[in-house]
Amino acid sequence: MCAADNAEQKPVKRWTFKVELRCEQPDALADLLIRSEFAEGAQVIDDATNGPSIDGDSQVAASLDCGVVTYVERPRPDAELELRAQLDELQEASTELEWSVQTVERFDDTSWKTRWKEFFEIVEVSDRVTVGPPWESFDASGGEVTLVLNPGMAFGVGTHETTRLACQLLDRHLADASAPSVLDVGCGTGLLAMAAARLGADPVLGLDIDEDALSSARSNLEANGLERDVTLASTPIGDVPDTFDIVVANILWPTLVDLKDELLNHVEPGGRLILSGIQLEHLDEFEGVFIPADWTVSERLTEGEWAALTIVPDARR
Numbered sequence: 001m002c003a004a005d006n007a008e009q010k011p012v013k014r015w016t017f018k019v020e021l022r023c024e025q026p027d028a029l030a031d032l033l034i035r036s037e038f039a040e041g042a043q044v045i046d047d048a049t050n051g052p053s054i055d056g057d058s059q060v061a062a063s064l065d066c067g068v069v070t071y072v073e074r075p076r077p078d079a080e081l082e083l084r085a086q087l088d089e090l091q092e093a094s095t096e097l098e099w100s101v102q103t104v105e106r107f108d109d110t111s112w113k114t115r116w117k118e119f120f121e122i123v124e125v126s127d128r129v130t131v132g133p134p135w136e137s138f139d140a141s142g143g144e145v146t147l148v149l150n151p152g153m154a155f156g157v158g159t160h161e162t163t164r165l166a167c168q169l170l171d172r173h174l175a176d177a178s179a180p181s182v183l184d185v186g187c188g189t190g191l192l193a194m195a196a197a198r199l200g201a202d203p204v205l206g207l208d209i210d211e212d213a214l215s216s217a218r219s220n221l222e223a224n225g226l227e228r229d230v231t232l233a234s235t236p237i238g239d240v241p242d243t244f245d246i247v248v249a250n251i252l253w254p255t256l257v258d259l260k261d262e263l264l265n266h267v268e269p270g271g272r273l274i275l276s277g278i279q280l281e282h283l284d285e286f287e288g289v290f291i292p293a294d295w296t297v298s299e300r301l302t303e304g305e306w307a308a309l310t311i312v313p314d315a316r317r
């Protein structure tokens with residue numbers, strides 16, 4: 001073996017950087033960073049998250065009010081130059097998304113990796129559905145379905161009460177039915193549609209009006225090998241010709257009210273509609289304006305300040 005061979009086998013030292021990127025569409029940027037393999041995780045900072053603490057006791061990025069924070073390792077030498085060149089290339093390639101580099105700084109705390117990953121925990125979204133980040137190998141601990149979800153997404157990784165409530169109701173109904181058809185209106189990252197497919201629903205259609213959401217849902221379908229089991233579309237619900245055994249919608253309640261007729265009309269006779277995204281304080285008002293006289297609330301589930309309902313058409317309808 002020659003000296004050059006020996007030199008090649010030396011482990012390359014790596015430096016860690018904390019990178020803060022300013023962007024008005026942080027979800028889309030996080031998705032881009034992960035899909036392009038620039039980073040394996042990205043924390044979205046926006047009004048809703050406002051920087052959960054993964055960096056010691058401080059906020060992730062006090063200097064950033066809207067954007068993305070990520071930690072990356074790059075081999076020395078020229079680590080920072082290489083990193084900045086990659087960011088430039090990404091920026092040139094992503095002309096549809098406006099973002100800028102706020103800070104790139106060496107980060108010498110070697111515990112960052114563990115703490116970063118601890119933050120994206122494995123979540124039991126319902127009795128049979130467990131969700132975790134790509135780097136974890138995890139069992140469904142008594143559950144039957146595991147899904148890998150990109151942690152770049154702020155919403156729809158199973159940590160929000162409204163997602164868990166909707167998934168819990170979906171899980172129950174899928175346990176009682178044999179291969180029902182499912183429509184997920186406002187599918188976001190695709191969690192509910194993927195869970196439905198894994199729990200036996202067929203066919204499954206996920207709709208969203210947000211192209212960024214659909215793009216992250218597509219990546220998630222791929223990551224879970226479900227491309228053939230779930231169809232995604234930006235078609236407005238009113239233009240979907242079919243009816244479904246189960247329609248699920250986790251969208252803020254005023255939008256549910258706007259979509260009332262379309263949601264009700266897409267439920268197959270004998271089917272059910274799962275509605276989540278209703279603040280408890282508005283539940284009575286919501287039920288008053290949404291539930292038709294010939295439909296019944298068959299279940300109410302609450303968590304924290306949120307409620308979800310299953311409603312079914314009366315048999316005589």
Ligand SMILES: C[S@@+](CC[C@H](N)C(=O)[O-])C[C@H]1O[C@@H](n2cnc3c(N)ncnc32)[C@H](O)[C@@H]1O
Pocket residue numbers: 155156157158162163166185186187188189190191192207208209210213237250251252255259277
């Ligand atoms: C609260 S997120 C729910 C995401 C996911 N279903 C979950 O449960 O975690 C609501 C989603 O509904 C989408 N949305 C809002 N209005 C919509 C509409 N009229 N039709 C379809 N999707 C809509 C939003 O783009 C967003 O992705």
